[in-house]
Amino acid sequence: MGLREFVVRRLVxxxxxxxxxxxxxxxxxxxxxxxPTSMFxxxxxxxxxxxxxxxxLGLDQPLHVQYVNYxxxxxxxxxxxxxxxxxxxxxxxxxxxMNTIVLMGTALFFAYLIGVTFGALMGWWRGSRFERxxxxxxxxxxxxPEFWVGIVLLSVFxxxxxxxxxxxxxxxxxELGGGFIQRYGSIDFLRHLFLPALTGAIVYLATPTLLxxxxxxxxxxxxxxxxxxxxxxxxxxxxxxxxxxxSVLPLVTVMAIATGAAMGGSVVIETVFNWPGMGRxxxxxxxxxxxxxxxxxxxxxxxxxxxxxxxxxxAYVYLDPRVEYE
Numbered sequence: 001m002g003l004r005e006f007v008v009r010r011l012v013x014x015x016x017x018x019x020x021x022x023x024x025x026x027x028x029x030x031x032x033x034x035x036p037t038s039m040f041x042x043x044x045x046x047x048x049x050x051x052x053x054x055x056x057l058g059l060d061q062p063l064h065v066q067y068v069n070y071x072x073x074x075x076x077x078x079x080x081x082x083x084x085x086x087x088x089x090x091x092x093x094x095x096x097x098m099n100t101i102v103l104m105g106t107a108l109f110f111a112y113l114i115g116v117t118f119g120a121l122m123g124w125w126r127g128s129r130f131e132r133x134x135x136x137x138x139x140x141x142x143x144x145p146e147f148w149v150g151i152v153l154l155s156v157f158x159x160x161x162x163x164x165x166x167x168x169x170x171x172x173x174x175e176l177g178g179g180f181i182q183r184y185g186s187i188d189f190l191r192h193l194f195l196p197a198l199t200g201a202i203v204y205l206a207t208p209t210l211l212x213x214x215x216x217x218x219x220x221x222x223x224x225x226x227x228x229x230x231x232x233x234x235x236x237x238x239x240x241x242x243x244x245x246x247s248v249l250p251l252v253t254v255m256a257i258a259t260g261a262a263m264g265g266s267v268v269i270e271t272v273f274n275w276p277g278m279g280r281x282x283x284x285x286x287x288x289x290x291x292x293x294x295x296x297x298x299x300x301x302x303x304x305x306x307x308x309x310x311x312x313x314x315a316y317v318y319l320d321p322r323v324e325y326e
Contacts, residue, residue, distance in 0.1 A: 018303070099278075115207070122216075144202070
């Protein structure tokens with residue numbers, strides 16, 4: 001099988017996976033007990049008004065009709081209208097999604113940058129104090145709950161040192177610009193971003209560090225590493241240009257999966273730092289039976305996971321010529 005056939009087959013699988021995924025979402029959310037009018041009953045909604053509201057939302061139609069309408073909306077990029085906000089879902093979810101992308105993307109970038117570097121050094125200096133200390137620090141970070149890490153950082157950098165703000169994306173009374181640079185590039189925003197991003201980086205640091213160390217130990221046993229050393233190449237050249245480069249391949253798949261999961265938003269981090277992201281909005285939508293927003297949030301999160309796995313498959317073939325198209 002050639003590269004073209006491999007890509008075509010993966011694209012077909014990608015389409016089928018998407019169809020299966022959002023079909024499952026449709027079914028699961030329709031099986032959830034209750035309906036989106038339940039929270040309005042305490043406000044004096046009569047049974048007639050309730051039935052009228054259900055009809056307006058299209059929930060009185062047969063499931064197969066709702067499913068066809070749902071498919072049509074997805075194909076046109078229309079996720080419908082929020083039951084609670086009474087606004088188009090796309091207008092609500094895009095802002096939250098971008099906030100989560102910036103937060104978790106920053107956290108993952110530094111987690112993998114630091115993790116790959118330290119993991120390579122730990123594998124290269126096996127048996128040293130650096131490796132033993134690195135393993136201890138990494139395992140402590142991995143076993144620490146997100147809320148605990150966030151609270152410790154808040155206690156140190158906010159309440160003790162007073163260097164950073166405690167929550168939100170901007171200072172009270174400040175304005176977020178309309179453009180991407182104006183919104184996410186200001187000094188005030190970066191100061192608000194630092195602590196939640198640092199929390200995410202600490203939480204996600206263990207996986208790339210330990211995986212890089214493990215693969216480095218395997219690669220260092222290969223003959224080509226000894227040959228490069230015998231050629232008189234500098235130690236750092238052998239480490240990063242040859243050993244580390246061949247050790248990073250397993251991280252491609254892991255990073256893709258971690259990226260997809262992180263883009264769904266860390267509910268804990270967003271809650272601790274009051275960050276208006278996808279995670280908090282997804283939980284709110286589920287608690288209030290706001291089906292359109294909940295499905296859109298889960299759909300975006302799952303879509304990123306599926307797409308990143310597809311990218312990982314293609315990247316693996318590109319990075320490792322030994323991979324066969326099977």
